[in-house]
Amino acid sequence: MLNIDKALLKAIRDQIESGADRELLVLLSELHAADLAEVLDHVKREEAHYLFRLIPKELKSDVLIELEEDVRLELLTSMTSAEIAGDVLEGLDSDDAADVMADLPEAKVEEVIELLESDEQASDIRDLLSYPEGTAGALMAKELVQVQSTWTVARAIREIRRQADELEHVYTIYVTDGENRLTGRLSLKHLLLSAATTRTLVSELQQDKELISIGANEPAERVTKLMERYDLVALPVLDDEGRLVGRITIDDAVDVIIEDAERDYQLASGISEDVESRDDVWTLTRARLPWLLIGLAGGIGGAYVIGAFEIEKNPGMALFIPLIAAMGGNVGVQSAAIVVQGLASSSIDTGDIFSRLSKELGVGLINGLICAVLILGASAALGFGTSLSITVSLALLCVIIFAALFGTFVPLMLDRYKIDPALATGPFITTANDIIGLMIYFAVGSAIADLF
Amino acid sequence: MLNIDKALLKAIRDQIESGADRELLVLLSELHAADLAEVLDHVKREEAHYLFRLIPKELKSDVLIELEEDVRLELLTSMTSAEIAGDVLEGLDSDDAADVMADLPEAKVEEVIELLESDEQASDIRDLLSYPEGTAGALMAKELVQVQSTWTVARAIREIRRQADELEHVYTIYVTDGENRLTGRLSLKHLLLSAATTRTLVSELQQDKELISIGANEPAERVTKLMERYDLVALPVLDDEGRLVGRITIDDAVDVIIEDAERDYQLASGISEDVESRDDVWTLTRARLPWLLIGLAGGIGGAYVIGAFEIEKNPGMALFIPLIAAMGGNVGVQSAAIVVQGLASSSIDTGDIFSRLSKELGVGLINGLICAVLILGASAALGFGTSLSITVSLALLCVIIFAALFGTFVPLMLDRYKIDPALATGPFITTANDIIGLMIYFAVGSAIADLF
Numbered sequence: 057m058l059n060i061d062k063a064l065l066k067a068i069r070d071q072i073e074s075g076a077d078r079e080l081l082v083l084l085s086e087l088h089a090a091d092l093a094e095v096l097d098h099v100k101r102e103e104a105h106y107l108f109r110l111i112p113k114e115l116k117s118d119v120l121i122e123l124e125e126d127v128r129l130e131l132l133t134s135m136t137s138a139e140i141a142g143d144v145l146e147g148l149d150s151d152d153a154a155d156v157m158a159d160l161p162e163a164k165v166e167e168v169i170e171l172l173e174s175d176e177q178a179s180d181i182r183d184l185l186s187y188p189e190g191t192a193g194a195l196m197a198k199e200l201v202q203v204q205s206t207w208t209v210a211r212a213i214r215e216i217r218r219q220a221d222e223l224e225h226v227y228t229i230y231v232t233d234g235e236n237r238l239t240g241r242l243s244l245k246h247l248l249l250s251a252a253t254t255r256t257l258v259s260e261l262q263q264d265k266e267l268i269s270i271g272a273n274e275p276a277e278r279v280t281k282l283m284e285r286y287d288l289v290a291l292p293v294l295d296d297e298g299r300l301v302g303r304i305t306i307d308d309a310v311d312v313i314i315e316d317a318e319r320d321y322q323l324a325s326g327i328s329e330d331v332e333s334r335d336d337v338w339t340l341t342r343a344r345l346p347w348l349l350i351g352l353a354g355g356i357g358g359a360y361v362i363g364a365f366e367i368e369k370n371p372g373m374a375l376f377i378p379l380i381a382a383m384g385g386n387v388g389v390q391s392a393a394i395v396v397q398g399l400a401s402s403s404i405d406t407g408d409i410f411s412r413l414s415k416e417l418g419v420g421l422i423n424g425l426i427c428a429v430l431i432l433g434a435s436a437a438l439g440f441g442t443s444l445s446i447t448v449s450l451a452l453l454c455v456i457i458f459a460a461l462f463g464t465f466v467p468l469m470l471d472r473y474k475i476d477p478a479l480a481t482g483p484f485i486t487t488a489n490d491i492i493g494l495m496i497y498f499a500v501g502s503a504i505a506d507l508f
Numbered sequence: 509m510l511n512i513d514k515a516l517l518k519a520i521r522d523q524i525e526s527g528a529d530r531e532l533l534v535l536l537s538e539l540h541a542a543d544l545a546e547v548l549d550h551v552k553r554e555e556a557h558y559l560f561r562l563i564p565k566e567l568k569s570d571v572l573i574e575l576e577e578d579v580r581l582e583l584l585t586s587m588t589s590a591e592i593a594g595d596v597l598e599g600l601d602s603d604d605a606a607d608v609m610a611d612l613p614e615a616k617v618e619e620v621i622e623l624l625e626s627d628e629q630a631s632d633i634r635d636l637l638s639y640p641e642g643t644a645g646a647l648m649a650k651e652l653v654q655v656q657s658t659w660t661v662a663r664a665i666r667e668i669r670r671q672a673d674e675l676e677h678v679y680t681i682y683v684t685d686g687e688n689r690l691t692g693r694l695s696l697k698h699l700l701l702s703a704a705t706t707r708t709l710v711s712e713l714q715q716d717k718e719l720i721s722i723g724a725n726e727p728a729e730r731v732t733k734l735m736e737r738y739d740l741v742a743l744p745v746l747d748d749e750g751r752l753v754g755r756i757t758i759d760d761a762v763d764v765i766i767e768d769a770e771r772d773y774q775l776a777s778g779i780s781e782d783v784e785s786r787d788d789v790w791t792l793t794r795a796r797l798p799w800l801l802i803g804l805a806g807g808i809g810g811a812y813v814i815g816a817f818e819i820e821k822n823p824g825m826a827l828f829i830p831l832i833a834a835m836g837g838n839v840g841v842q843s844a845a846i847v848v849q850g851l852a853s854s855s856i857d858t859g860d861i862f863s864r865l866s867k868e869l870g871v872g873l874i875n876g877l878i879c880a881v882l883i884l885g886a887s888a889a890l891g892f893g894t895s896l897s898i899t900v901s902l903a904l905l906c907v908i909i910f911a912a913l914f915g916t917f918v919p920l921m922l923d924r925y926k927i928d929p930a931l932a933t934g935p936f937i938t939t940a941n942d943i944i945g946l947m948i949y950f951a952v953g954s955a956i957a958d959l960f
Contacts, residue, residue, distance in 0.1 A: 088718055090737050217700070225741065226697045244696050245678045248669070266540055284766065285542050287759035289677065289741055306758050307739035313762065314736065317769030318849060324776055325845030325933065326838050333850030337870040344842045344871065348879055348908075351838045355831020356886060367826045374819045374826035378833045378942050379807020385837070386778050386803045386935050390796050393777030397770060398785030418789040423797055427804055434808060456800075481777070483838050490830050 065098060072103050080110060089115055093122035097334075101130060117147035120156065124334075129159050137164060141171035149224075150177065151197035151308065154184035183301075192279050193272035195312065196293040196302030199223055202230045203258050205239055210254035213247065227290040227305065231262040236299040238292055240264035269294050272301055276312050281402065283309045320400070324393065324481040347483040354487030358494055365498040372441065373501050376448045377494065383427065383452060384459045384493030385486035391416055391463030392481045399471050409468050413461055420460030428453040443504055451500040455493040462489060517550060524555050532562060541567055545574035549786075553582060569599035572608065576786075581611050589616060593623035601676075602629065603649035603760065606636035635753075644731050645724035647764065648745045648754030651675055654682045655710050657691055662706035665699065679742040679757065683714040688751040690744055692716035721746050724753055728764050733854065735761045772852070776845065776933040799935040806939030810946055817950040824893065825953050828900045829946065835879065835904060836911045836945030837938035843868055843915030844933045851923050861920050865913055872912030880905040895956055903952040907945040914941060 064083070071080045084092060084107070092111065096104045096119065108131050111119060120128055132140060140160075145153045145168065157165050165185070172178045180198040187193030201219045203212040212229075220226050229247070231240040240262035247261070269292045270279055283291055283306060291309075293302040319330060326347035331340055358381070367374055395412065398404035404412060432449035436442065463485050467477035516535070523532045536544060536559070544563065548556045548571065560583050563571060572580055584592060592612075597605045597620065609617050617637070624630045632650040639645030653671045655664040664681075672678050681699070683692040692714035699713070721744045722731055735743055735758060743761075745754040771782060778799035783792055810833070819826055847864065850856035856864060884901035888894065915937050919929035 088738065213700075220697055220700075223697075225695075227741075243677075244700065245672055245675075248665075248672075248696065248700060284759075284762055286540065289679075289758060306741060306762070307736075310736055310758070310762060310765065313765060314769075317766075317773070321769070321773055321776060321849065322845060324773060325841050327842055327845060331846065332853075333846050333856045333864065333867075337867055337874070340846070340867070340871045341874045344839075345875055345878065347838060347842070348835065348875055349882075351834050352831070352879055352882060352886075355828065355834055355883075356890070358830030358834075359827040359892070362827045362830070368823040371820040371823045371826065374823065374829065375811040375814050376807065377826065377829045378810030378814070378946060379804070381830045381833055382803050382807055382810075382837070382939065382942055383800065385834070386800060386938070387796075389934075390778050390799070393774060393779060394783065394785050394792070397773065401784075404785045412785070415785075415789055415792070419792045419796065422789070422793045423800055426797065427800055430801075431804060431807075434804075438808070440811070482841075486838070487834065490834055494830060 065095060068095060068107070069099060069103060072099075072106055077110060080107070084111060089118035090122045092119045096131075097124045097127050101127075104131065105134060113143055114147060117144045117152075120144055121148060121152045125159065128156070132156070132160060137167040138171055140168045141173075145172060145177070145181075146174075149197050149199050150180040150184055150302075151195070153177070154181050154194075157181060157185060158189075187272060190276050191272065192270045192274050192276060192291075192293050192304060193302070195276055195279060195308055196272070196304045197308075198302050200230060200290075200292075200300070200303045201226055201228075202232055202300065203242065205231050205233060205257070205259040205262060207258050208254060209247070209256045209258065209261065212242070212258050213254075216244075216247075225305070228292075228303075230292055230300055230303070231258055232300055238267065238269060238294060238298065238300045240267060241292075270304075271296070277316070279304055280309050280313050280316070284313070320396065320478045320481075323476075323478045324389070324396075326483040350483055350487055354490055357491045361491060361494045361498065365502070370501065370505060372444050373447070373498070375440065375444070376435075376497070379431070379448065380451060380455055380493050380497040381490045384455045384489035387420070387423070387456050387459035388463035388485040388489040389481060391419075391460045392467050392477075392485050395464055395467040396477050396481055399467070399477055409465075412464055412468065416460045416464045417457065420457040423460075424453040424456035427456060447497075447501045447504045450504070451493075451497040454496045454500065455489075458492065458496065459489045462492070517547060520547060520559070521551060521555060524551075524558055529562060532559070536563060541570035542574045544571045548583075549576045549579050553579075556583065557586060565595055566599065569596045569604075572596055573600060573604045577611065580608070584608070584612060589619040590623055592620045593625075597624060597629070597633075598626075601649050601651050602632040602636055602754075603647070605629070606633050606646075609633060609637060610641075639724060642728050643724065644722045644726045644728060644743075644745050644756065645754070647728055647731060647760055648724070648756045649760075650754050652682060652742075652744075652752070652755045653678055653680075654684055654752060655694065657683050657685060657709070657711040657714060659710050660706060661699070661708045661710065661713065664694070664710050665706075668696075668699075677757070680744075680755075682744055682752055682755070683710055684752055690719070690721060690746060690750065690752045692719060693744075722756075723748070729768070731756055732761050732765050732768070736765070772848065772930045772933075775928075775930045776841075776848075778935040802935050802939055806942055809943045813943060813946045813950065817954065822953065822957060824896050825899070825950070827892065827896070828887075828949070831883070831900070832903060832907055832945045832949040833942045836907045836941035839872070839875070839908050839911035840915035840937040840941040841933060843871075843912045844919050844929075844937050847916050847919040848929050848933055851919065851929055861917075864916055864920065868912045868916045869909065872909040875912075876905040876908035879908060899949075899953045899956045902956070903945075903949040906948045906952065907941075910944065910948065911941045914944070 068080065068083060096107055104127060120131065144156065157168065169178050169181060184194065199222060201216055201223065203215055216229060226244050229242040229244060230238060231242055233239050242258065242262050268282060268286055268288065270282060272293050272295055279291060282288065289306045291304045292300055293304060295301045327343050328346045329343035331343040428449045431452055432445055435445035435448055466485065467480040470480055471477045520532065520535060548559055556579060572583065596608065600608065609620065621630050621633060636646065651674060653668055653675065655667055668681060678696050681694040681696060682690060683694055685691050694710065694714050720734060720738055720740065722734060724745050724747055731743060734740065741758045743756045744752055745756060747753045779795050780798045781795035783795040880901045883904055884897055887897035887900055918937060919932040922932055923929045
C-alpha cells in the first residue's frame with residue numbers, strides 16, 4: 057500500500073462506527089506499521105485515538121514513530137508518562153525514542169525519562185537530546201555492534217551475538233581500541249566467510265582502509281553528503297576525542313535528504329513554513345502570507361518607479377511593463393537556482409564568485425541578445441512603433457544581463473555570510489528584479505524618448 | 509574530502525606538468541575512488557586522460573562509475589572495446605556495467621558485450637539494458653544472494669559463501685522455491701545468531717512476513733517510495749511470473765531521490781534540462797532559453813491586454829501593473845508547489861480535485877482579503893486616489909483567489925492526463941497568471957471607471 061487505499065480506509069471507519077473491534081483487529085494486524093500509521097494520519101482525531109488503543113502493544117511504538125508529527129503529538133498527549141515510558145519508548149531504538157521525546161514539553165520529558173526501567177536507555181536518550189537539531193549527534197542512534205581489536209574471533213562472535221540481539225540491522229561491526237576509539241570495521245559477511253579460526257584476532261580481520269566517520273557536532277548536511285558520496289549504509293559518529301558514540305543509518309539519512317529537498321523546493325516557491333497539502337487552511341495561509349507581503353511591498357515600490365517616470369506623457373511604455381518585470385524575475389530565479397543547487401552539492405563554493413559571475417555574464421548576454429532581437433522583430437511586426445520597440449529591446453537586454461548577475465550574486469553573498477542561500481530564491485529575487493527591471497526600462501525609455 | 513581540496517588539485521596538476529608520475533601515483537593511491545573521480549571531473553580533459561591512464565587497473569572501474577557523465581563518456585571513447593570489456597566492465601557490478609554501456613553508441617555496446625569473458629556477465633548486461641530507463645528493472649543489479657527454502661542451513665551457508673564472495677554488501681539473503689519464485693528472506697544476522705543446527709531447513713528460519721518486492725516494469729518512483737516508506741536497504745525485483753530477477757540497493761535509490769528532487773527544483777525555477785553550475789555557457793543558455801521564450805510570448809500577450817484597455821485614457825492604472833502581475837504569479841506558484849509535492853508524496857491524488865480546490869479557495873480568500881485590505885490602506889495613505897485604490901484592492905482579491913485555484917487545477921489536470929505536474933510550476937503558471945491577472949485588473953478598472 058503506497059497510496060492510502062480508500063476502500064480499506066472506508067472499511068476501517070465503518071467498523072469503528074459499528075464497534076466491530078474483533079474484525080478491526082484482524083484488518084489492522086495485516087498492515088505494516090508504516091501503513092497503519094498512514095491510516096491513523098487519514099482518519100479523524102477521535103478515530104485515531106480509538107484505533108491506537110486497539111493496536112497490539114508491540115506494534116504501538118513502530119506505528120507512533122511513522123506518524124505525522126501533529127497526529128503523534130495528539131496521541132502522545134493523551135497518554136500518561138508511565139504509558140509513554142512503558143508502552144512506547146521500551147520498543148524504540150534510542151534515535152526514535154529521542155525523536156518522540158523532542159516533541160514533548162520539557163517537564164514531561166524529564167518525567168518520562170525518570171520512569172524508564174532501563175538506566176542505559178535513560179542515559180542514551182538524555183545524551184541524544186543534548187545535541188542541537190541539525191547535527192550528526194541528533195541524528196544518530198546509540199545502538200551499534202562493537203568489538204575490540206584485541207579480542208579473538210570467538211569472543212567477538214559471542215559479543216556480536218549478544219549485542220546484535222537488540223538490533224534490527226547490523227550493517228557494520230565497529231572495531232575499537234581499549235579507549236573506545238574507532239580503529240576499523242568488520243563486515244558480518246567477512247566474519248561469516250573468512251577462513252579464520254576462532255583464535256584469530258579481530259585486528260587481523262578488521263579493515264581500516266577508507267574508514268569514514270563524522271563528528272557528533274558536524275552538520276546533518278555533511279552526513280547525507282558523506283553517505284551519498286561513499287554509498288554508505290551506516291556512518292559511525294565520533295565525539296571530539298575520537299571515541300565511538302553512535303551510528304547513523306541510511307534510512308534516517310534518506311529522511312533528511314527528502315526533507316531538505318522539500319524545504320528548498322518550498323522556499324523557491326515562496327512557502328516559508330514546512331507545510332503539506334493535508335495541513336489546515338489556516339496553516340497553509342500563514343505559510344504563504346510572508347512572501348505575499350514582500351510581493352505587495354515590491355508592487356508598491358514598482359508603482360513609485362512608474363509614477364516617477366510620469367507615465368501619462370508616454371502611456372505606450374505601459375504595454376511592456378509585464379514583459380520586463382516577468383523576464384527579470386524569470387532570469388533571476390534561474391540564476392539563483394543554479395547557484396543554490398551548486399552550493400548544495402558543493403560543486404561551487406563562495407570563492408568562485410568571479411568565475412560564476414563571468415559565466416553568468418556569458419549566459420545573460422546570449423539569452424539577452426536572442427530575446428532582444430526577437431522582441432524587436434515581434435514588436436515592430438505587430439506595429440508597436442519604432443521608438444517603443446527599440447526601448448523594449450534594449451531594456452530587455454540590460455534587464456536579462458542584470459538579473460542573471462544579481463540572481464547569482466545574492467545567494468553567493470548569503471552563503472558567504474552563513475545565511476541559507478535558498479532564502480534568496482523565489483519571491484525575493486523576483487520582487488527585487490521586478491523593481492530594478494522597471495528602473496532600467498524607464499531609464500532606457502527616457503533616453504530613447506530624448507533621442508527621437 | 510567533500511569539497512574538492514584546492515591545494516591537492518593544484519599539487520596534482522603541477523605534478524602532471526612536471527611529469528612526476530611516481531609522486532602522482534602516491535598522491536592518487538591515498539584517495540577514495542569517489543574523490544579520485546572528483547579530481548578527474550575538475551581537471552582539464554587532457555589532464556583527466558593522463559591521470560586515468562596512471563590509475564591502477566583495479567581502481568579504474570570504481571572511478572569511472574563515479575565520474576560525471578560527460579567526463580566518463582570522454583574517457584570511454586578514447587578506449588578500445590577490448591579495454592572497456594577487460595579493464596572496466598570486469599570490475600563492475602551488473603547495474604553499474606549497464607549504466608556505463610547505456611552511455612555508449614549501440615554498435616559499440618554490442619562489440620564490447622561480445623568481448624566479455626564471462627557469458628553470465630554478458631547476458632546480465634543484455635538483460636538490464638532491455639528495461640526502459642525509469643523502470644525498476646533498469647535500476648536493479650543481478651548480483652544477489654539466494655538460497656532455496658528446501659535446503660539445509662549447512663548447504664545454505666556453503667552457497668551463501670560462494671555467492672557472497674563477489675558481492676560488496678549482502679544485506680538480505682533471498683529465499684526462493686524450486687521455480688525461482690521469491691518466498692521469503694533470511695537475514696545474515698539471523699543466520700549468524702540462530703541456535704539452528706546445520707540440519708535445520710531454510711524454510712524453518714526464513715521470514716515471509718512483510719516481504720516487500722517490486723515488479724521489474726514498475727516505475728523507479730515507486731522504488732524510492734517503497735524503500736523510503738519501509739526503511740529498506742535492498743528491494744527484490746520480480747518478473748511478471750513472480751520470479752526473482754534482481755535487487756535494488758539503497759545507494760542507487762538515494763541517487764534517484766536526489767536526481768528527482770534536483771529535476772523538480774529546476775523545473776520550478778524554469779530550467780528545462782538537467783544542468784549544473786559547471787556546465788559550459790552554451791549548455792546553461794540552452795537549458796534556460798525555452799522558458800524565457802514562454803515569458804516573452806506572455807509579455808507580448810500582456811501588451812495586447814493593456815493595449816485593449818486603452819491605457820492612455822487612464823494612465824494611473826499603469827502604476828499597479830507590476831503588483832497585479834507579480835501577485836498572480838506568486839500565488840499560482842505557491843499553490844502549484846503544494847500540489848506537486850502532494851502528488852509526489854502520494855498524500856493527494858487526482859480524485860481529490862474538489863476538496864483541494866475548496867481548500868485553496870479558503871486559503872486564497874483569506875490571503876486575498878488580507879492583501880486587499882493592506883493595499884487599499886497603503887494606496888489611499890500614499891495618495892494614489894480613491895478610485896485607483898479601490899480598483900487595485902478589488903482586482904488583487906480576485907487575482908489571488910483565481911491564481912490559487914488555477915495553480916491548483918493545472919497540475920492536478922496534468923497529472924490526471926499522465927503529464928508530469930512539475931511542468932506546471934515555474935514560468936508556465938507565472939506567465940499564464942500574469943496575463944489573466946491583467947485581464948481581471950483592467951476589467952475591474954473599467955467597471956470602477958464607469959461607476960465613478
